[in-house]
Amino acid sequence: MFEPVPPSYWVALSAALFAAGAVGVLTRRSAILVFLSVELMLNAANLSLVAFANRWADAGAAVAMSGQTVVFVVLAIAAAEVAVGLGILVAIFRDRASTDVDVLSEVRS
Amino acid sequence: MLAFAAIATVMLIGAIGVVTLRQPVHAALSLVGTLLALAIAYVQLNAGFLAAIQVIVYAGAIMVLFLFVIMLLALDGEAPAPSLTWLRPAAWGAGALALVAVLAVLARDPIGPASPAALLEVFAGSGAEGVADQLFGPMVLSFHLVGVLLLTGIVAAVGLVQRRAGQAAEARARAGRAGADAPDAPPLPGREPVEV
Numbered sequence A: 001m002f003e004p005v006p007p008s009y010w011v012a013l014s015a016a017l018f019a020a021g022a023v024g025v026l027t028r029r030s031a032i033l034v035f036l037s038v039e040l041m042l043n044a045a046n047l048s049l050v051a052f053a054n055r056w057a058d059a060g061a062a063v064a065m066s067g068q069t070v071v072f073v074v075l076a077i078a079a080a081e082v083a084v085g086l087g088i089l090v091a092i093f094r095d096r097a098s099t100d101v102d103v104l105s106e107v108r109s
Numbered sequence B: 001m002l003a004f005a006a007i008a009t010v011m012l013i014g015a016i017g018v019v020t021l022r023q024p025v026h027a028a029l030s031l032v033g034t035l036l037a038l039a040i041a042y043v044q045l046n047a048g049f050l051a052a053i054q055v056i057v058y059a060g061a062i063m064v065l066f067l068f069v070i071m072l073l074a075l076d077g078e079a080p081a082p083s084l085t086w087l088r089p090a091a092w093g094a095g096a097l098a099l100v101a102v103l104a105v106l107a108r109d110p111i112g113p114a115s116p117a118a119l120l121e122v123f124a125g126s127g128a129e130g131v132a133d134q135l136f137g138p139m140v141l142s143f144h145l146v147g148v149l150l151l152t153g154i155v156a157a158v159g160l161v162q163r164r165a166g167q168a169a170e171a172r173a174r175a176g177r178a179g180a181d182a183p184d185a186p187p188l189p190g191r192e193p194v195e196v
Helices: A007-027 A031-059 A061-096 B002-020 B024-044 B048-073 B087-108 B116-122 B128-135 B140-177
Strands: none
Touching (some): A007 A031, A007 B002, A007 B087, A031 A061, A031 B002, A031 B024, A031 B048, A031 B116, A061 B128, A061 B140, B002 B024, B024 B048, B048 B128
């Protein structure tokens, strides 16, 4: 088996991934790249959920496994979100021939 | 610890690639690298079932959908000049600040490991059994809600395409009535961005 890694390290790695995703959401201009960054943030959250599920093994199987079950639910939600989001993206692209989020300022007053 | 260093390096390189690479296909492929490294991390964290799901659903189905849309739209690299020049350094500064804050908290209060005996006892199998016990036990409500959400997502995606198809047929019918040579598909006018 693997030698154990302190949970702090996994949480730090998850924070780094989340920060990178947040930077991507803020700096990217193509909508599909913003979307990819959002996926990165979702996965960072999943990593820290799994790490905490591992750390809370002392509290019993119910507590530890509920963390992993939340990750499962997040995966299903991500799948639904991607289906709808990419559908909207294709609709916008057909209308504008561009997915630049800076151009999409129609609702601005 | 060596395995952790390797996984973390791959993940961080992939994450930086997602944020900085200009071609959408390159960014998507580096995200695939991050997701696969994440699956290995799940195995290390005693979540074998989730690792399998991560590879099949995330790195498989979801990323294929992304690559498909990138190819469908023939997206090329984004223009390098941003409209707000201060935004890029500010975003990197905010991300670095958030990371340093979390690292500072972790350095002050490190999270101790679980006892090895409990790890062996709780994570005896791959985790599929434990996840199923939770999903169809205490968390059955969220299971049903996810089902409703997925159905809503399918209806919404079909609705988006359906409306589009209806408009195309209408445009074709109009063109046919006018007697003009009907184009096979209605042109997709790139509407000029509205000046505000």
